[in-house]
Amino acid sequence: MTTTAVRPRVAPQVVRGATRRGTRRVRGAILTLIAPFVLLFLFVYVTPIVYSVVQSFFSLQTSSLGFGEPSTVFVGLDNYTKAIESGAFWSALGRIFAFGFVQVPVMLGIALGLALLLDSAAARWVSLYRILYFLPYAIPGVIAAVLWAYLYSPTLSPFVALGDSLGADVDFLGPRVVLWSMANITTWAFTGYNMLIMLSALQAIPREQFEAARIDGASEWRIARVIKTPQIRPALVLTGINSIIGTIQLFNEPQVMRVISDAVNSEYVPTMLAMGAAFVKNDFGYAAAVSVLLALVAGVLSVLYYTLAMRRSQ
Amino acid sequence: MKTARTAAAALAATAMVTALGACGTDSGGGSSDPAGGPVEISYTGWVPSAEEVVDVWNEANPDVQVRYSPVANGQEAYPKIRSSVQAGDGGCLAQLTLDQVSSFVADGMLLDVSEYVGDAEDLFLDWTWAQVSPGGATYAIPQDTGPMAMYYRADLFDQFGIDVPTTWDEFATAAETVHAADPSKTLTYLATDDASTIAAYAWQRGAQWFEIDGEAWQVGIDDDASVEAAEYWQGLLDSGAIATTKRWDPGFYAELNQGTYLAMIGGAWNTALIEENVAETSGSWRVAPMPTVDGSDATANSGGSAVAVLKGCENPEAAVEFATWLNSSDESLAVLTAPDGGGLYPAVKDAPEVAAADQELEFFGGQDIAEVFDASAQNVNTDWAWGPTYSTTDTGLTDGLASVATGGSTLPDMLAGLQETTVAAMQDRGIAVAD
Numbered sequence: 001m002t003t004t005a006v007r008p009r010v011a012p013q014v015v016r017g018a019t020r021r022g023t024r025r026v027r028g029a030i031l032t033l034i035a036p037f038v039l040l041f042l043f044v045y046v047t048p049i050v051y052s053v054v055q056s057f058f059s060l061q062t063s064s065l066g067f068g069e070p071s072t073v074f075v076g077l078d079n080y081t082k083a084i085e086s087g088a089f090w091s092a093l094g095r096i097f098a099f100g101f102v103q104v105p106v107m108l109g110i111a112l113g114l115a116l117l118l119d120s121a122a123a124r125w126v127s128l129y130r131i132l133y134f135l136p137y138a139i140p141g142v143i144a145a146v147l148w149a150y151l152y153s154p155t156l157s158p159f160v161a162l163g164d165s166l167g168a169d170v171d172f173l174g175p176r177v178v179l180w181s182m183a184n185i186t187t188w189a190f191t192g193y194n195m196l197i198m199l200s201a202l203q204a205i206p207r208e209q210f211e212a213a214r215i216d217g218a219s220e221w222r223i224a225r226v227i228k229t230p231q232i233r234p235a236l237v238l239t240g241i242n243s244i245i246g247t248i249q250l251f252n253e254p255q256v257m258r259v260i261s262d263a264v265n266s267e268y269v270p271t272m273l274a275m276g277a278a279f280v281k282n283d284f285g286y287a288a289a290v291s292v293l294l295a296l297v298a299g300v301l302s303v304l305y306y307t308l309a310m311r312r313s314q
Numbered sequence: 315m316k317t318a319r320t321a322a323a324a325l326a327a328t329a330m331v332t333a334l335g336a337c338g339t340d341s342g343g344g345s346s347d348p349a350g351g352p353v354e355i356s357y358t359g360w361v362p363s364a365e366e367v368v369d370v371w372n373e374a375n376p377d378v379q380v381r382y383s384p385v386a387n388g389q390e391a392y393p394k395i396r397s398s399v400q401a402g403d404g405g406c407l408a409q410l411t412l413d414q415v416s417s418f419v420a421d422g423m424l425l426d427v428s429e430y431v432g433d434a435e436d437l438f439l440d441w442t443w444a445q446v447s448p449g450g451a452t453y454a455i456p457q458d459t460g461p462m463a464m465y466y467r468a469d470l471f472d473q474f475g476i477d478v479p480t481t482w483d484e485f486a487t488a489a490e491t492v493h494a495a496d497p498s499k500t501l502t503y504l505a506t507d508d509a510s511t512i513a514a515y516a517w518q519r520g521a522q523w524f525e526i527d528g529e530a531w532q533v534g535i536d537d538d539a540s541v542e543a544a545e546y547w548q549g550l551l552d553s554g555a556i557a558t559t560k561r562w563d564p565g566f567y568a569e570l571n572q573g574t575y576l577a578m579i580g581g582a583w584n585t586a587l588i589e590e591n592v593a594e595t596s597g598s599w600r601v602a603p604m605p606t607v608d609g610s611d612a613t614a615n616s617g618g619s620a621v622a623v624l625k626g627c628e629n630p631e632a633a634v635e636f637a638t639w640l641n642s643s644d645e646s647l648a649v650l651t652a653p654d655g656g657g658l659y660p661a662v663k664d665a666p667e668v669a670a671a672d673q674e675l676e677f678f679g680g681q682d683i684a685e686v687f688d689a690s691a692q693n694v695n696t697d698w699a700w701g702p703t704y705s706t707t708d709t710g711l712t713d714g715l716a717s718v719a720t721g722g723s724t725l726p727d728m729l730a731g732l733q734e735t736t737v738a739a740m741q742d743r744g745i746a747v748a749d
Contacts, residue, residue, distance in 0.1 A: 059742075064529055066420040066702030066745035067449030155565030155572075175720045260563045262506050262719035266709050279393035281706045281739070282421040284400075 049295070056080065056288035079289035088267040089290065093297070095179060096269055100247040103183040108239055111191045115198035116224045121210075130199065133192035141189065145256035148185045153260050173261035182253040190246070194239040201235035202228055237309045241302050248298045251275075270294045352379045353629045355636055358395065359409030359621070360385050361457070362586055363655040367646045371636060378632045387562070388414065392705070399423045399624050406627035407637055409457065412618045413510065413700045413708065416448040416524075420702035420743075424453040425623045430634040431455070437642045441696035442661040446620045448702070454622035455637040456661035458650075460581020460615050461690035462514060462604045465588060468679065469598040470499075470576045478602045482546060485605040489555035492576060497554070502577045504547055505561035506719045509711035510616045511580065515547065516540035517698050518614035519607060524701035530746035531701060535733040536726075544725035551718070551725075558719040567591040579604055581616035582687045586657025589677045596676060601683040603690060613690040615698070618661065644668070653677075659687055666691075703739045710735050 059075040062068055083089045114133060118126050136144065151157050152172035163170030172181045205228060213223050229236075251271040258264040258272075266280070267273040270290060278287035357368065357380050368382040385391040388411050398404045410418060418424050428451045435443050435452075442456035464478075471478065474492050479485040489501040505511055513523065521539035525532040534540065550556040559566060559575075569575060570592045578584065588599070604613050621637040623630050640646050641661065647668050650656035653675055660668055666688040674682050701707065714728035723731070740747050 060421070061744040062420060062702075063744050064746055065449055065526060065531065066740070066743060067416075067451075070420070070422045070743075150564075153563065153565045155563075155568045175722075259507075260560060260565070262558065262560070262716040265713040265716050267713070275393070276709060279396045280709050281703075282396065282417075282423075 052288045052291055055284055056292050057285070059285040060282060075285065079285045080293070082286060083289050083293055088273060089270065089293075092267055092270045092273050096247055096250055099179055099183055099250065100244060102180075103186055104240065104243040104247060106183075107187045107191050108194060108236065108243065110187070111194035111239065112198055112229070112236070114191070114195045115202055116228060118195075118199055119202040119228065120220055120224070122220070130196065133195055135192065136189045137193040139189070141252040142256065144189050145185055145252045148181075148188075148253075149256050149260055152181055152257075173257070173263060175263040178257060178261050178263040182250070182257060185253050186246075186250070190243070194243070197239055198232055198235050201232035205231050233309070237306060240305060240309065244301055244305060245298055248294060248301070352377050353632050355380045355407060355627075355629060355633050356405035357382050357407040357621070357636070358385055358391060358405060359407075359619075360387050360391065361409065361619075361650060361656045361658060362590075363649050363652070366655070367640060367649050370645060370649075371639065375636075378629075378636060380636055389562070395624070396421070396423060399626060402626055404624040404626050406624060406629065406633045407621050408624055409619050410454065410622045411510070412442065412445045412456070412459075412620055413513070413704050415446050415454055415620055415622060416700045416702045417705035418622060419448050419453050420745075421705075423625055425625050425627055425630055426451040426453060427623045427630050427634050428452045430631045431638070434634070434638045434642070437638070437663065438661050439663055439665070439696075441694075441698070442618070442620070445700065446622070448699075454620035455634065455641050457619045457621050457641045458583065458658035459661050459665075459691065459694070460510075460514075460583055460617035461659055461687050461694055462518075462579060462581050462614050462616050463683075463686045463690050464577050464579050464602045464604050465584065466577035466600055466602060467573060467595065467598050468600045470573055474576070476501075476576075479605050480603070481608045482605045483608060486546070486550060486555070489550055490553065493553075493555045499574055499576065500556045501575070502579060503557050503559040503575050504551065504715070504719075506558050506715035507563070507712060508561040508616075509708050509715065512543075512547075512711060512715065512725075514581075514614035514616040515543040517695060518604070518612050519543050520612065520695060522697065522699075524699045524704070525697075526699070527748045530748040531740060532748045533701065533733060533737050533740070535707070535736055536729045540729055541726050544729050548718075548725040558715075571595060581618065582659035582690075583617060583657060585653050585683065586655070589653060589657075589675070593677075597679050599678050600681055601678060601686045603686055611693045612695055613693040615694045618659075620661075653683075659691065701736065701740065702745055703736065703743060706739045707732060707736045 056079050057074055057076060058072050059079065060070045061073045062070045117123060118129055123129075139147070151159060154160050154171070154173070157170075157172070160170045160172070171177060209227055210223055213227055218227075249271060250269050254264050254268045254272060258266070258268065266276045271294070274287045274290040274294070277283045277290065355378060357364075359382070365382055365384065368380050372379050385394070388409070391408065392410075392414065395404060395408050404423070415424075428447075431452050434455060438456045439459065442459060443452075446452060446454040446456055466478065474495055476488045476491055477484075479488045485501070492499060492501045516523070516539055519539035519542055521537050521543070522532070522534045523537075523540070525534065547556075551558065559569065567588075570578070570588065571594055573595075578588070589596075606612060621641060623633050623637070627633055640650075647660050647662070650658045651660055651668055659665060662668060666684070674680050710732050711728075714723060714732055717723045718725055718728055737747050
């Protein structure tokens with residue numbers, strides 16, 4: 001009892017002296033190492049968010065005929081009320097939800113399928129296919145959308161011309177179709193990228209497991225299903241979250257499609273709604289409010305998805 | 315080949331909007347060297363051949379050097395201009411279509427240059443000067459107007475056996491004839507991405523979308539004349555006699571080349587564009603006066619631009635001097651109004667003399683097309699004004715037209731909705747609107 005009582009009294013003193021000096025040094029090192037990150041994080045991440053939130057409480061006001069110098073006035077939550085009460089905001093949000101519910105599972109499904117094929121024992125020329133599948137991702141998003149616009153445009157598209165010659169009325173840009181035409185562009189652009197993430201996760205799994213399974217008589221299909229796929233769950237969760245966030249930020253495709261399709265208006269997706277508010281209507285407060293709401297939706301969805309996906313893995 | 319290239323450029327340029335916030339313009343606000351070096355003025359616009367004119371100026375004015383940056387069109391330029399003015403780096407001069415000037419003033423994007431304009435007012439058409447001076451102060455120098463006429467394919471008119479319609483009633487009959495003879499072709503189209511033509515059709519019938527009534531605005535987007543125009547075009551759409559299209563879609567010029575449309579009704583600035591983009595059909599085009607309401611000579615104006623002085627410009631005096639020279643001097647207008655140059659119909663008072671020069675073009679079978687535009691310019695209703703939130707209305711109109719094209723609305727309903735949203739947008743801003 002006494003020995004144990006004495007020991008802690010002495011030992012901590014020694015240790016404390018050592019750690020105090022050490023901690024100071026370590027603390028200095030930690031600060032030095034994380035400073036660049038923290039500063040950049042504050043500057044390019046936190047500041048714009050705070051600024052947007054502040055801006056969302058203000059609105060531009062003029063008087064009389066409107067040609068006097070406009071002034072910025074505090075309007076409280078008015079911009080948020082306006083967004084929540086506006087049909088345009090909800091239809092824009094509805095569109096990206098519909099898009100996400102269909103496009104994300106389809107894209108990740110294809111990506112997983114391709115990754116499993118390339119990882120299978122029978123695959124040949126893996127590195128060639130890896131590059132080929134990944135290639136669309138290397139094309140800048142806007143350019144990809146313009147490229148596809150040519151394939152969709154009723155007067156220029158070879159597919160429409162082919163349809164015409166076969167007597168079929170092909171329309172990629174109608175009100176019910178255009179969202180899925182955009183989903184096709186996104187899928188084309190990002191499947192390879194997601195496949196690559198999944199493939200690297202697959203290749204990190206120790207090969208012995210597959211051998212053992214094969215000796216036990218498991219088919220390649222069964223190995224893919226019950227051994228490989230469950231083990232790359234973190235990669236699936238990561239690509240899932242990336243895709244959800246990407247969907248919420250959908251902008252290039254609708255912005256380009258608007259030039260050629262009457263089914264896409266200036267408020268088709270929330271990002272276009274916010275951009276139009278800021279740079280066409282000069283209503284930065286409303287644009288900020290929409291952006292903040294959108295960030296909230298993205299945050300809630302990501303947390304929800306992560307919790308669900310990770311709970312099922314436990 | 316050329317068509318495809320131009321089309322590609324147009325589409326790519328539109329797409330470039332995406333990059334708007336990210337890339338600051340490299341055009342600094344006009345800055346002068348304190349040591350007495352040359353003053354530098356930046357100027358953004360989309361008039362073909364403007365570069366050539368800027369070179370002429372720079373050659374003659376070593377003290378005031380203009381740096382020109384071309385953009386594809388207003389739709390692309392406006393968000394960029396707005397974001398850079400907001401960021402305090404908007405440059406000095408920018409081309410704005412006349413309908414946008416009021417909005418840019420109301421949004422605090424332009425500089426009051428009344429003190430520098432001197433006698434320039436006397437050079438330009440009164441109504442254009444009124445449109446660049448909303449509320450009485452001047453913010454821009456008028457550049458061109460868009461007196462409207464009807465460009466048409468004489469060969470196809472012959473083929474379908476139709477005479478050039480002079481009234482809207484004759485036009486409707488001709489449209490039915492064409493559609494009945496060949497359902498794949500229509501006499502003309504309604505452009506869902508060109509709000510200015512719908513405004514112009516209302517303008518021609520005497521509509522008054524925005525009018526100052528004492529200390530408040532009177533908004534008449536759904537006034538009788540506008541509804542009349544809307545019902546006329548909705549009737550043609552409903553019977554299938556005309557189709558909708560996207561004017562700025564790369565496919566549009568392909569359609570024109572194929573003869574999908576026999577005629578296009580538009581402002582004078584279309585001359586240079588169709589000449590360049592549908593060169594294959596050269597020689598078969600003619601220009602006739604725009605159809606009118608029976609018993610009236612009134613025409614309308616579609617588009618037209620001004621060169622505006624942006625807030626933050628450090629040398630407004632030099633900027634105004636250049637803009638005035640650009641838009642009124644013989645040297646400059648010789649290039650800007652040439653059909654194979656800028657193709658503009660200038661906003662100066664003596665436009666007929668200036669624009670008449672050498673306009674007997676091969677493309678139009680040697681017709682003197684200037685005559686038609688001069689006559690049109692004489693008959694434009696000059697009381698038209700644009701409201702202080704028109705940039706919002708313009709977007710709403712474009713969205714509304716798209717909805718009409720997809721069957722979600724009709725033109726008269728769309729105008730009624732637009733009236734409501736426009737009044738709401740103005741009141742939201744604290745702008746006075748009369749009942």
